[in-house]
Amino acid sequence: MSSSLLEIAQRVAGWAGDGFDVEAFVAHERETEVRAYEGEVESLTAATAQGIGVRVVHQGRQGFAYAATLDDETVRETFDEALDNSRFGSIDEFAGVAEPDGVEPEPLDLYRSELAEFPTEDKVALALELERVTLAADPRVTGVESAEYADSVFESAVATSRGVAATARETGCYLAAFSLATERDDTQTGFGFSVGRHPGELSAETAGTDAAERATRLLGAAKAPSRRLTVVLDPYVTARLLGIVGATLSGEAVLKGRSLFADRMNEAVGAPSLTLVDDATDPDAFTASAIDAEGLATRRIPLITDGVLQSFLYDTYTARRAGVSSTGSAVRGGFKGTPGVGAHALSLTPGTRSQDEIVAGIDDGLLVQGVTGLHSGVNAVSGDFSVGAEGLRIRGGETAEPVREVTIASTIQRLLLDVAEVGSDLEWLPMSAAGVTLAIADVTMSGT
Amino acid sequence: MLEAELVNRTLSVAMRTGADFAEIFAEERRSSSAILDDGRVEEVVSGRDRGAGIRVVVGETTGFAHTADLTETGLAAAAGAAAAAARQSGGARRIVEVSSLDVPRPLTVRVPPEDVPKSTKVALLTAADAAARSTGSAITQVSARYGDGRRRILVADSDGLFTSDDQVRTLFSVSCVATGDTGMQTGRESAGRTAGFELFDLYDVEEMARRAAQRALTKLTARPAPSGEMPVVVGPGGGGVLFHEACGHGLEADLVAKSASVFAGRLGERVAAPMVTLIDDGTMAGEWGHYGIDDEGKPAARNVLISGGVLTDYMWDRLRARKEGRASSGNGRRQSYQHLPMVRMTNTYITNGDADPDDIVADTTHGVYVAQLGGGQVNTATGDFVFGMTEAYLIENGEITAPIREGNLIGNGPEVLTRIDALGNDFAMGSPGTCGKDGQGVPVGDGTPTLRVTALTVGGTAA
Numbered sequence: 001m002s003s004s005l006l007e008i009a010q011r012v013a014g015w016a017g018d019g020f021d022v023e024a025f026v027a028h029e030r031e032t033e034v035r036a037y038e039g040e041v042e043s044l045t046a047a048t049a050q051g052i053g054v055r056v057v058h059q060g061r062q063g064f065a066y067a068a069t070l071d072d073e074t075v076r077e078t079f080d081e082a083l084d085n086s087r088f089g090s091i092d093e094f095a096g097v098a099e100p101d102g103v104e105p106e107p108l109d110l111y112r113s114e115l116a117e118f119p120t121e122d123k124v125a126l127a128l129e130l131e132r133v134t135l136a137a138d139p140r141v142t143g144v145e146s147a148e149y150a151d152s153v154f155e156s157a158v159a160t161s162r163g164v165a166a167t168a169r170e171t172g173c174y175l176a177a178f179s180l181a182t183e184r185d186d187t188q189t190g191f192g193f194s195v196g197r198h199p200g201e202l203s204a205e206t207a208g209t210d211a212a213e214r215a216t217r218l219l220g221a222a223k224a225p226s227r228r229l230t231v232v233l234d235p236y237v238t239a240r241l242l243g244i245v246g247a248t249l250s251g252e253a254v255l256k257g258r259s260l261f262a263d264r265m266n267e268a269v270g271a272p273s274l275t276l277v278d279d280a281t282d283p284d285a286f287t288a289s290a291i292d293a294e295g296l297a298t299r300r301i302p303l304i305t306d307g308v309l310q311s312f313l314y315d316t317y318t319a320r321r322a323g324v325s326s327t328g329s330a331v332r333g334g335f336k337g338t339p340g341v342g343a344h345a346l347s348l349t350p351g352t353r354s355q356d357e358i359v360a361g362i363d364d365g366l367l368v369q370g371v372t373g374l375h376s377g378v379n380a381v382s383g384d385f386s387v388g389a390e391g392l393r394i395r396g397g398e399t400a401e402p403v404r405e406v407t408i409a410s411t412i413q414r415l416l417l418d419v420a421e422v423g424s425d426l427e428w429l430p431m432s433a434a435g436v437t438l439a440i441a442d443v444t445m446s447g448t
Numbered sequence: 449m450l451e452a453e454l455v456n457r458t459l460s461v462a463m464r465t466g467a468d469f470a471e472i473f474a475e476e477r478r479s480s481s482a483i484l485d486d487g488r489v490e491e492v493v494s495g496r497d498r499g500a501g502i503r504v505v506v507g508e509t510t511g512f513a514h515t516a517d518l519t520e521t522g523l524a525a526a527a528g529a530a531a532a533a534a535r536q537s538g539g540a541r542r543i544v545e546v547s548s549l550d551v552p553r554p555l556t557v558r559v560p561p562e563d564v565p566k567s568t569k570v571a572l573l574t575a576a577d578a579a580a581r582s583t584g585s586a587i588t589q590v591s592a593r594y595g596d597g598r599r600r601i602l603v604a605d606s607d608g609l610f611t612s613d614d615q616v617r618t619l620f621s622v623s624c625v626a627t628g629d630t631g632m633q634t635g636r637e638s639a640g641r642t643a644g645f646e647l648f649d650l651y652d653v654e655e656m657a658r659r660a661a662q663r664a665l666t667k668l669t670a671r672p673a674p675s676g677e678m679p680v681v682v683g684p685g686g687g688g689v690l691f692h693e694a695c696g697h698g699l700e701a702d703l704v705a706k707s708a709s710v711f712a713g714r715l716g717e718r719v720a721a722p723m724v725t726l727i728d729d730g731t732m733a734g735e736w737g738h739y740g741i742d743d744e745g746k747p748a749a750r751n752v753l754i755s756g757g758v759l760t761d762y763m764w765d766r767l768r769a770r771k772e773g774r775a776s777s778g779n780g781r782r783q784s785y786q787h788l789p790m791v792r793m794t795n796t797y798i799t800n801g802d803a804d805p806d807d808i809v810a811d812t813t814h815g816v817y818v819a820q821l822g823g824g825q826v827n828t829a830t831g832d833f834v835f836g837m838t839e840a841y842l843i844e845n846g847e848i849t850a851p852i853r854e855g856n857l858i859g860n861g862p863e864v865l866t867r868i869d870a871l872g873n874d875f876a877m878g879s880p881g882t883c884g885k886d887g888q889g890v891p892v893g894d895g896t897p898t899l900r901v902t903a904l905t906v907g908g909t910a911a
Contacts, residue, residue: 388907
């Protein structure tokens with residue numbers, strides 16, 4: 001399959017002509033999703049999707065078009081449309097498609113035939129087991145809002161008229177449970193998941209018990225009085241925070257005057273315990289990939305080392321404009337979009353102590369299990385940071401009463417500088433960042 | 449898009465192994481967009497997408513498959529896959545007969561975007577860029593986006609339904625960065641309607657750009673937002689997001705049926721202050737959440753959800769309604785043919801009260817005035833919700849005073865509904881939004897008059 005996708009991409013890239021370059025990205029994805037509810041299959045979706053995105057750069061002007069079918073006529077029309085669109089773009093001397101940069105992609109093996117061959121009835125059984133395990137984990141779990149198995153077999157190819165020709169192939173699957181726990185009049189929710197490259201790596205037990213545990217430990221939660229305290233972010237919450245930090249380090253944000261850290265290269269932007277790396281070549285990362293969205297090799301990029309800013313992320317365009325080399329950081333949401341700059345697989349270098357040990361050293365704090373409103377209360381340009389939070393109070397080194405309906409607030413700049421400790425519990429989650437316990441001092445909790 | 453005969457044969461394949469219900473949802477989507485950033489028109493994009501999703505229901509189980517191949521072979525393969533997914537256990541063979549009863553609704557689009565030259569669309573972007581930058585040198589960055597989309601859908605099912613719709617939406621937004629001694633701040637303005645290029649008869653993009661720029665400039669002098677519970681006044685239009693999160697999602701019947709809503713089992717009860725009447729209305733022509741039929745073929749409707757503070761109904765899609773033996777309320781929507789439909793809002797709004805909005809502010813000794821909101825999120829099972837403020841001010845001694853920095857507010861839906869103690873007479877619709885649920889985004893509108901909540905927690909950092 002990948003080879004036929006590459007044939008299409010190369011054929012389109014070959015239509016480049018006098019004064020214009022072409023990039024074609026072709027993708028094919030097969031997905032299954034099973035949802036269990038009350039011991040039955042609520043829904044089962046089996047689908048394949050494919051498409052092409054064509055980018056034309058004509059004398060510095062860029063045009064793009066996409067189509068969700070790969071028949072010859074549509075592909076040709078998509079190319080024509082992209083070429084026509086390029087007439088309306090502004091001239092940008094740095095615009096262009098990627099060319100080979102001599103960096104060999106890592107030989108990552110991200111494809112598991114076990115997934116492709118896994119029978120549908122076994123997928124159904126996994127989803128049903130997940131619901132069963134979640135319900136059985138605790139008598140206070142009164143319902144499972146959703147228990148889901150999902151997988152994907154994804155293949156893509158990208159080719160440019162400057163000689164890039166690359167393919168990628170990967171499998172991935174996960175189990176996700178959302179539980180409802182009830183005690184007297186109080187209802188709380190919790191989630192749990194398990195991820196893998198093939199179903200043999202999944203654990204319904206882990207996902208189900210995590211979902212039950214997260215919901216039941218919040219039972220009886222109440223709003224708390226406002227105060228400043230140390231927050232301990234659960235690994236999942238840290239991963240979401242890293243996603244925001246990654247956006248501020250994109251070369252595009254830097255060049256366009258939208259990065260908090262634009263003028264801070266080689267300065268201390270975080271606590272000395274903070275080392276942040278983007279590394280899509282780590283095969284353990286859920287979003288690992290040997291090539292980026294422009295077909296260049298991904299590589300390990302130290303962004304912040306011991307608190308000091310070391311690098312920004314660049315794709316071909318932003319690298320040219322900044323006078324540096326691409327860091328292999330082109331990302332795209334699929335064939336329907338042009339590539340942009342972004343992190344692939346962020347992680348903090350773990351510390352030496354477990355979450356329990358970190359909590360034991362905190363006199364007055366909040367263990368944050370979940371956050372909401374990251375899209376509505378965080379501004380990656382100004383740095384303002386304010387999110388809804390729920391979790392457990394920490395008193396005298398132990399977790400205490402559950403808390404809900406509060407916000408935690410600071411600024412992105414302060415959060416990085418106020419990092420007190422990074423935990424030892426690094427885990428890859430179904431997103432482009434790894435989770436790890438993270439303690440941050442002096443955060444405002446707003447409640448009553 | 450598809451002939452009735454082909455639809456009949458495909459539905460027959462879907463029903464062949466015995467099913468309670470089968471449906472074809474075919475969609476053809478064309479879109480164009482143009483983006484300006486950093487003073488340049490960065491990209492002009494066109495896209496097209498077409499395909500069909502086939503749903504087969506057996507008992508409690510839904511099987512679903514989709515395909516981009518709209519030939520008889522492609523549709524039959526998807527129908528077979530959906531039927532297999534629904535795990536048939538035998539049953540009678542049914543022949544489906546749909547008849548073409550399609551009554552096209554009068555096309556409300558005056559200027560189809562596909563007839564407008566790309567250069568005209570691009571000119572809007574450059575005009576907005578220039579207008580934003582003309583407000584002062586503190587405006588250091590501007591981006592603007594134009595987008596239009598035409599979505600033609602056809603829905604046919606084993607109950608004999610065969611219907612279609614043609615939905616055109618046009619959107620424009622502009623975002624600015626202002627830089628000062630205190631760092632950078634942002635301002636955004638957007639306009640969108642279920643309409644064609646005539647959107648720009650109603651909205652002047654230069655005016656929008658100047659407002660976005662002014663918003664960013666104002667925030668350069670903003671103080672940290674306060675922290676803690678206090679009265680919050682939300683300006684006209686903006687409060688729709690608050691209701692969308694505080695109770696809109698909680699009134700979606702799929703969540704109610706799973707007891708994942710704090711509003712489950714509360715029909716007929718007082719759930720809000722007596723002045724609150726909440727309506728979800730997909731028939732509001734031109735509004736962002738408007739359509740002719742929903743994505744299950746049911747005509748859009750005006751549904752009263754809360755009347756005088758009393759909960760009168762939930763919102764329904766076909767599956768949930770069928771279980772309850774009632775009709776769908778026309779709220780079955782999906783992001784595309786690649787998705788299963790579920791219960792979604794359309795245009796959700798609170799009707800006017802009788803207070804003068806100036807009096808509401810004058811009557812507030814101390815609190816926060818939110819002029820523009822920036823989205824939100826809710827946990828329907830607990831009712832806790834957040835929404836962001838992207839333009840807000842302190843209220844001191846009955847007057848709107850200093851601007852404050854961005855942040856979230858947090859509250860609990862059932863509590864907040866009863867804490868509304870003032871509703872203005874200045875109803876307005878808010879900005880066009882994309883509502884996300886279970887990974888699917890759909891366009892929604894909302895609206896409110898000026899309103900006051902006696903206590904909400906403002907999530908800032910100032911004491």
